Amino acid sequence: MIPQTLKTELTEYVKHYPSERVGLITVMHKLQKHYGGWLPDEAIAEAAEIVGIPEPEVEGVATFYNWFFREPVGRRIIVVCDSISCHLCGCDRLVEHFKKRLGIGMGETTADGEYTLLPVVCLGNCDQAPSIMIDEETYNRVTPEKLDEILEQLSAESAKGES
Numbered sequence: 001m002i003p004q005t006l007k008t009e010l011t012e013y014v015k016h017y018p019s020e021r022v023g024l025i026t027v028m029h030k031l032q033k034h035y036g037g038w039l040p041d042e043a044i045a046e047a048a049e050i051v052g053i054p055e056p057e058v059e060g061v062a063t064f065y066n067w068f069f070r071e072p073v074g075r076r077i078i079v080v081c082d083s084i085s086c087h088l089c090g091c092d093r094l095v096e097h098f099k100k101r102l103g104i105g106m107g108e109t110t111a112d113g114e115y116t117l118l119p120v121v122c123l124g125n126c127d128q129a130p131s132i133m134i135d136e137e138t139y140n141r142v143t144p145e146k147l148d149e150i151l152e153q154l155s156a157e158s159a160k161g162e163s
Helices: 004-014 020-034 041-051 055-064 084-088 091-102 144-160
Strands: 076-081 115-120 132-134 137-139
Touching: 004 020, 004 041, 020 041, 020 055, 041 055, 076 084, 076 091, 084 091, 091 115, 091 144, 132 144
Parallel strands: 076 115
Antiparallel strands: 076 132, 132 137
């Protein structure tokens, strides 16, 4: 259950719209953050109550959009573009490198809960393929060597307590 202060904040937020359902996406993002990066059934019920729509409609939104997660995920989300451009430019090599480096394949989370690796249909950077996104940062023309540099930098940031 969410704290009353968060529930009040979200309820007040949606009141600013002509229809509360307009604020659903923002409510879901805030609930996902509260629940550590994913939306358990409880969060779906809370969003439905706050916005005033049936739970199945909230579930439909949660499963439609790529950035809502219905299962626990890692602290950092890595998405690998698997569009035709990225395939032609080597995204498969990146996925294999993630397997070697992190010990996970697509749809899996590292044992320490740090990373979840997911596919995405397109990141919109076809002219700079292959592309990946880690959290909200996009990386283009990624090679296995560049991937190592990125992961080293992220590890260093995590060690310092940054993210």
